[in-house]
Amino acid sequence: MEESKKQTKTTSRIHGFPIIGETFEFMKPHDALQFSTFVKDRTFRHGPVFRTSLFGAKVIISTDVELNMEIAKTSHVPGVTKSIARLFGENNLFVQSKESHKHVRSLTSQLLGTHSLKSRMIQDIDILACTHMKEGARNGVLDVKETASKVYILSVSSHALSVCLDNITTNKKIGGKRTRTLLERFSSSWFQFSFNVPGTGVYRMMKARNKMMKLLKESILKKRASGEEFGEFFKTIFGETGKEMMSIENAIEYIYTFFLVANETRHGFLRLRTEKEAGLTWEDYKSMTFTQMVINESLRITSTFPTVLRVTDHDVQVGDYTIPEGWTFMGYANVHFNPENYDDPLVFNPWRWEGKDLGAILTKTYIPFGAGARLCVGAELAKLVMSIFIHHLYRYRWSMKAETKVIRRYMLMFPHGCDVQISDDTEVDKSAYSI
Ligand code: HEM
Secondary structure: OOHHHHOOOOOOOOOOEOOOEOHHHHOOOEEOOOOOHHHHHHHHHHOOEEEEEEOOEEEEEEOOHHHHHHHHHHOOOEOOOHHHHHHHOOOOHHHHOHHHHHHHHHHHHHHHOHHHHHHHHHHHHHHHHHHHHHHHHHHOEEEHHHHHHHHHHHHHHHHOOHHHHHHHHHOOOOOHHHHHHHHHHHHOOOOOOOOOOOOOHHHHHHHHHHHHHHHHHHHHHHHHHHOOOOOHHHHHHHOOOOOOOOOHHHHHHHHHHHHHHHHOOOOOOOOOOOOOOOOOOHHHHHOOHHHHHHHHHHHHHOOOOEEEEEEOOOOEEEOOEEEOOOOEEEEEOHHHHOOOOOOOOOOOOHHHHOOOOOOOOOEOOEOOOOOHHHOOOOHHHHHHHHHHHHHHHOOOEEEEOOOOOOEEEOEEEOOOOOEEEEEOOOOOOHHHOOO
């Protein structure tokens, strides 16, 4: 059957130049709290589902909630650009096959699930957030994005990746500064055409990736050869019984995935330096009701990017729409901005969450972490880190710098950094502070 006949309700032709298609319009920076003009204009002209061509791929963009949910449930293949697929690697179990994906998701749930957060990670996150904020207050300035990224990567790494990180941060050939440079190569090249030729961002990114992978492999093999006992993370991924659940190559790509996702790849590493103080408990976290209302509202209103990203592996029929096999599908969370679901949807109003289930990461009208088989595996961790971060931040006097600007160019961007002025010169009665 011809494509045009198959797609009964999408626009009849793809616009833009050959190969490049509409990539440049799509990637134009826009206000982070608004949908891109690209999506708004085309939805207005062609309806909630339309076709386009981006980064050399045939793409369907949808703001139709039912279609988005159906694709999320029935399509397993992640919809990433070729440059991202290259970055994550061919052996990456998250993308290799349905079975390998199921396997790594189940491992990741053990590593980042509620039990692990509750029993171990909450304390590290608390210490890290507290330490970095104290240091920021001493210096009078705190880069919020960089600090949050450090908290993510270090809280995961202190249990999971410490073997590798130790080697990477102490490695003589590629010490701290070089490592940072390697990591900086990535984020700017995520959304690019996939030509891997010298001089391009993708080429530099792939070189950096190969160096990082080499270091990770060296670290694991060294640790194995030393006969030292592996920590819990490696016992989980390699299995306790000596029967390997994952090859070294797969394990390295798996670990590397977390470098990329948790770090968003452009921040340096700091070590845990403080002694454990009497920290937050799970009960404290669960009682931060207003903080969680703020987080839910922030995730609702900032979901101006596609949260369901797939390549269809079969024809999908929903109502009048038929999405043909092999197309990249980008599902936008328009449902967050529908006045039938949220009164005055463009207003930031945490109180709308009062009395709702604040722990839910997915409902019919709330999809900031995606849905279906590829629902974000870091969602619980993300919410915990954000809560603890806000909890500590509000113990200081702080204000955004006037020049700070947040834009979206598919990814969130902070062209003038994300610094806040911060000091503990405050008369607020901290003992009475509870959010
Ligand atoms: C506020 C923070 C975060 C947001 C809004 C977010 C959002 C998302 C979204 C929309 C997806 C795609 C789901 C789909 O296609 O249906 C996703 C997938 C994923 N996320 Fe997150 N994420 C966040 C934080 C994290 C963190 C902290 C980690 C790990 C440390 C993480 C790891 C992953 C992984 C591994 C996947 C792929 C899952 C799979 O393919 O099975 N995310 N995330």
